[in-house]
Amino acid sequence: MRFERKDLLDLRTISSEEIELILDTATSFREVLERPIKKVPTLRGKTIANLFFEPSTRTRLSFELSAKRLNADVINFSSSTSSVLKGESLLDTAKNIIAMKVDALVIRHSSPGVAHFLAKKLPVSIINAGDGAHEHPTQGLLDLYTIREKRGRIKGLNVTIVGDIAHSRVARSDIWGLVKMGANVKVCGPPTLIPKDVDKMGVKLTYFIEDALSGCDVVIMLRIQKERQKEAFLPSLQEYREFFSLSEEKLKLAKPDVLIMHPGPVNRGMELPAEVADSTRSVILDQVTNGLAVRMAVLYLLLTR
Amino acid sequence: MGNFMKIMNEGEIERILRSLCQRILRKKENLDNLVIVGIQRRGAILARRISGLIEDLKGQKIPVGSLDINLYRDDLSRISYQPVIRDTDIPFPVDDKYILLVDDVLYTGRTVRAALDALLDLGRPRKIELLVLVDRNCRELPIQADYVGKKIVVSPEKLVEVRLRELDKKEEVVIFQREKDEI
Numbered sequence: 001m002r003f004e005r006k007d008l009l010d011l012r013t014i015s016s017e018e019i020e021l022i023l024d025t026a027t028s029f030r031e032v033l034e035r036p037i038k039k040v041p042t043l044r045g046k047t048i049a050n051l052f053f054e055p056s057t058r059t060r061l062s063f064e065l066s067a068k069r070l071n072a073d074v075i076n077f078s079s080s081t082s083s084v085l086k087g088e089s090l091l092d093t094a095k096n097i098i099a100m101k102v103d104a105l106v107i108r109h110s111s112p113g114v115a116h117f118l119a120k121k122l123p124v125s126i127i128n129a130g131d132g133a134h135e136h137p138t139q140g141l142l143d144l145y146t147i148r149e150k151r152g153r154i155k156g157l158n159v160t161i162v163g164d165i166a167h168s169r170v171a172r173s174d175i176w177g178l179v180k181m182g183a184n185v186k187v188c189g190p191p192t193l194i195p196k197d198v199d200k201m202g203v204k205l206t207y208f209i210e211d212a213l214s215g216c217d218v219v220i221m222l223r224i225q226k227e228r229q230k231e232a233f234l235p236s237l238q239e240y241r242e243f244f245s246l247s248e249e250k251l252k253l254a255k256p257d258v259l260i261m262h263p264g265p266v267n268r269g270m271e272l273p274a275e276v277a278d279s280t281r282s283v284i285l286d287q288v289t290n291g292l293a294v295r296m297a298v299l300y301l302l303l304t305r
Numbered sequence: 306m307g308n309f310m311k312i313m314n315e316g317e318i319e320r321i322l323r324s325l326c327q328r329i330l331r332k333k334e335n336l337d338n339l340v341i342v343g344i345q346r347r348g349a350i351l352a353r354r355i356s357g358l359i360e361d362l363k364g365q366k367i368p369v370g371s372l373d374i375n376l377y378r379d380d381l382s383r384i385s386y387q388p389v390i391r392d393t394d395i396p397f398p399v400d401d402k403y404i405l406l407v408d409d410v411l412y413t414g415r416t417v418r419a420a421l422d423a424l425l426d427l428g429r430p431r432k433i434e435l436l437v438l439v440d441r442n443c444r445e446l447p448i449q450a451d452y453v454g455k456k457i458v459v460s461p462e463k464l465v466e467v468r469l470r471e472l473d474k475k476e477e478v479v480i481f482q483r484e485k486d487e488i
Contacts, residue, residue, distance in 0.1 A: 002387050028373065028390040037426045040376040300390070304381045 003301040007119040007126040010135040011176040019177060023145050026290070026297035030149075032069065033292060043072035046103045046303050051094070052129070053079040053109040058264055058288065059129050059139070063106045066295035072303075075102070094118055103303055107131075125302040133167045138298060139263050140173030142291040144181060146283055147218055149290065150259055155182035160212045162244060163222030163271055164193040164233075170263045171222060175201050188212035189244065192233040209244055213253040220261045221246055221271045237270065246276050259283050308482035312457065312465075315476035318438070321454040322351070325436060326358045328452060329405065336365050338431065341405045344420050345373045345391045348408035350471050351438060355407060370395030372406075377419035399428040405452075409467035411437040414448035439478060441465050 001021050011019070032040055048067045052060050060076070067074045077097065088096075094105060104125040107115050112134035119126040130136040148154050159178050165171045165187050178185045179202040186204045187194065188211070199205055206212050213219065224240060234240050251258065260272075260282040268274045277284065313321070333339060336359070343352025349371035356369040372395065375381075375388040406420055417435060424433060436452040443461050457480075459465065464483050470476045 025390050028376075028392060031393055032376070035427060040426070041422070042376040042378075042381060045382075300376075301387070304387055 003305060005302065006305070007115070007128075008137055008298050008302060009115050009119055009126065009128045011137045011140045011173045011180070012135065014137075014176075014180075016180045019141070019144065019181060022141055022294065022297050022301060023148060025301060026141075026145055026293040029069075029296040029300070030290065030293040032296070033289065039069050039071060041071045042300060043067070043070040043303055046070075046072040047101065048072050048074050048104045048106060048299065048303075049097050049102045050074065050076045050129075051097070051105055051107045051109075052077065053090075053107075053114075054130070056108055056130070058291070059108065059136075062288070062291045063127075063129060063138075063295055066292050066299055069292070070296055070299060072103075072299070075100075090114065091118070091121060094122060098122060098124055104299065127298060127302065130169050133169050133172070135173045135176075136169040136263075137173050138291070138295055139170050140177040141298070142287055142294040143170075143174050143220065143261060143263075144177050145290045145294050146261065146287050147183075147259065149286070150283060151217065154178065157183045157217040158186070158215055159183045159218040159220065160186045160188060160216045161220045161222065162188045162209060162212060162246070164225055165189050165198060165222070166193045166195045166233075167225060168222050171220075174220060175203055179203065183218075186212050186216070190234065190240065209246075209250055210253055213250055216254045216258060218259045218261065219246065219254060220263075223263070223265060223267055224271050226267070241270055245271055245273060247273055248276060251276065251281075257281070261287060264288070308463075310480045311477055312480055313439075313455065313478035318476055318478065321438065322354055323358060325452050325454055326355060326362060329355075329436075330359065330362060333403075336363065336367060338401070338403045339405065340368045340370065340397060340399070340402045341407060342370045342372050342395060342399075342420075342424065343407040344416060345371055345393075346472060347467050347469055348372075348406075350469050351409060352405075352407040355405075355436070368397045370397065372420055372423055374416055374419040374423055377423045379415060379419070393423070395427060399424060399430045401429070401431050404430045404433045405436055406433055407436045409438050409469075410465050411435070411440045411448070411450050411453075412443060412465070414444045414446035417448050418446050438467055439465055 050060055050063055064074050106127045106129050108129040110132050112132035114131050115126050115128035128137055161171050175185055188206050188209055258281055262284050266272050266277055341352045341356050343349035352369050356367045359367050373391040373393045375390050434451040437450045438454040440450055440453040440456045442458045459480055462483050463480050465480050467478050468475050
């Protein structure tokens, strides 16, 4: 199968065959990361620009390193040190970067749809690295990859996502991807943080973490975004911790070999107690390593079409 | 297809692989440092067979690995299809090893060039030698094999294809006319 897309914008419109192809390709790149020389010449001569209009460490570093591992050149742009401050529009900024003969743009922005907008307007490949609360497709893919790597399959597994579903682009990409790959997905959180029509995405909903955890194979904990506290979605952070943090006690309801995942950054002691985050069931750091392999696969597939 | 010619059958492939193994064993007194690496996909199959044949003859297991060269191709931005990246599985260090690199057909030499780059990224072998089942003309790079099963000269528009039972359900080497749009 050939990857026909110019861009990777979301997991909502991607097919399960395309997801399989990305994950299979990532498996080959995962092996490259174990070599003494962790670099292959595949994208020699290509240039990739990282445009980050929102703070990010993990994702930006991961994209930068993935590109470098493939021998592409990388330029980094962050809005705080750029002409955006002088009032240049997003499209003008992007067009100016492309005029420097760049082959792909990786974009992170607080507004949903920015990557889609640029993909329509520009001839180069656009990769969505997170657009507001909309999607974060490479995070969704690396979560799928990690589950498949650890369990050998995705189909039929019970996967629970706990936390602020409403404001989470990770949750949205995870849900689209997991449902497409045949997992049974449950979401769980306080009613104020669950989007209204979430059941239309093919998931089950519960407000009780005990229901969500019972018999589950994988639990994906989301970061509770402390800045949301100001908007009065939560009575108090202490109450949230009481009801929704993943304690050892609550974890006993899940399968004994349950995988614990988190997209990072972790609020230790908030959604995840430290001893759970550091336990052997936690695959949080594997997710980070796999993120490199998945992003290498995405860059390879988009830039060698 | 009118322009189709079979140049090796199952028995001949088997016989040629055996005689290649005997030539390797005549040249190598000590097999301790020998490892075999096959280029995906048919070279990898031949590599496993050669390792098996040497074990039959000498009673010594020779480590085998497989190498995918697609990440090292020089034509990724020029070819019209996207190659499937297959596994590179070399479960031993290559440092200071004597590597026998195996492929099915030696043609332009570009695959072997890519394989050499890939191997050198894995370490610093003592020596690399090349074994091919078929050596055909039309080289584009100054690369030659150390062990050749059969050398043939065909016109440039012909293709030589090795078919092995593990992948192709038959065992033969054929020459056929390249379709016009494949060039």
